[in-house]
Amino acid sequence: QVQLVESGGGLVQAGGSLRLSCAASGRTLSSYTVGWFRQAPGKEREFVAAIPWTSSSTYYADSVKGRFTISRDNAKNTLYLQMNSLKPEDTAAYYCAAKTSMNLYSRGSSYNYWGQGTQVTVSS
Numbered sequence: 001q002v003q004l005v006e007s008g009g010g011l012v013q014a015g016g017s018l019r020l021s022c023a024a025s026g027r028t029l030s031s032y033t034v035g036w037f038r039q040a041p042g043k044e045r046e047f048v049a050a051i052p053w054t055s056s057s058t059y060y061a062d063s064v065k066g067r068f069t070i071s072r073d074n075a076k077n078t079l080y081l082q083m084n085s086l087k088p089e090d091t092a093a094y095y096c097a098a099k100t101s102m103n104l105y106s107r108g109s110s111y112n113y114w115g116q117g118t119q120v121t122v123s124s
Contacts, residue, residue, distance in 0.1 A: 001026050001027065001113065002024050002025070002026045002027040002029070002032065002098055002113045003024065003025045003026045003113075004022050004023070004024055004096050004097070004098060004113055004114065004115035005022070005023045005025075005115055005116070006020060006021065006022050006094065006095065006096050006115040006116065006117060006118040007020070007021050007022075007023070007118060008020040008021050008118060009094060009118030009119045009120045010119075010120070010121070011121045011122075011123065012086055012120075012121070012122055012123070013122070013123050014086060014087055014088055014122055014123065014124050015085060015086065016086050016122070017082070017083060017084045017085075017086065018083050018086065018120060019080060019081070019082050019083070020036070020080065020081040020083065020094055020096075020118060020120070021078055021079070021080055022034070022036075022078060022079040022080070022081075022096030022115055023076075023077065023078050024077045024078065024079070024098070025077070028074065028077060029072060029074060029077050029078070029079060029098065030053065030072075030074040031053055031100070032053050032098040032099060032100060032113075033050060033051065033052045033053045033098065033099050033100070033101065033102050033105055034050065034051055034053075034072060034079045034096065034097065034098045035047065035048070035049060035050035035051070035070075035096070035097050035098075035105060035106075035111065036048040036049045036050070036070060036079075036081045036094060036095070036096055036097075037094070037095045037096075037097060037108050038090075038092035038093065038094045038095070038120075039092055039093050039095070039117075040091060040092040040093075043092075045095075045108050046061065047061050047105075047106040047107075047108065048060070048061055048064055048068065048070075048081070048094070049061065049064065049068055049069075049070035049081060050070065050105035050106065051070055051071075051072055051079075052102040052105055053100075053102060058070050058071075059105055059106065061106075063089075064083075064090075067083065067084050067085045067086075068081060068082065068083050068084070069081070069082040069084075070082075079096050081094070081096075083120070086120075086122045087122060088122045088123065088124045089122075090120060090122050091120060091121050091122050092119075092120060093117040093118070093119050093120075094117060094118055094119075094120055095114055095115055095116075095117045096114075096115045097111035097113060097114050097115070098111060098112065098113045099111040099112045099113070100112065
């Protein structure tokens with residue numbers, strides 16, 4: 001099993017930046033497809049970004065493309081999400097997730113492991 005712990009959330013003004021981290025323990029993240037999801041109050045969980053374990057390719061939701069960057073540091077066993085040009089609509093709880101398969105990377109139900117989440121609030 002792999003345990004995931006997110007950090008780095010907080011309150012930021014519109015146009016600002018935050019970097020989320022997801023520290024993994026138990027197994028090495030290099031063997032997993034990893035992703036970020038978010039859920040705003042009253043809304044369904046949505047895909048944000050992912051990196052399949054078989055490649056360095058990255059995938060993003062259209063709503064964050066060009067503003068967010070997902071990356072992984074295998075030596076530190078940590079996943080990151082750099083968020084720039086934040087908007088009030090980015091306000092949500094952000095979760096990192098991991099799974100052993102590489103397909104369906106945008107489908108949250110296909111992930112096996114989840115962190116507890118970190119809150120991001122963007123003020124206008």
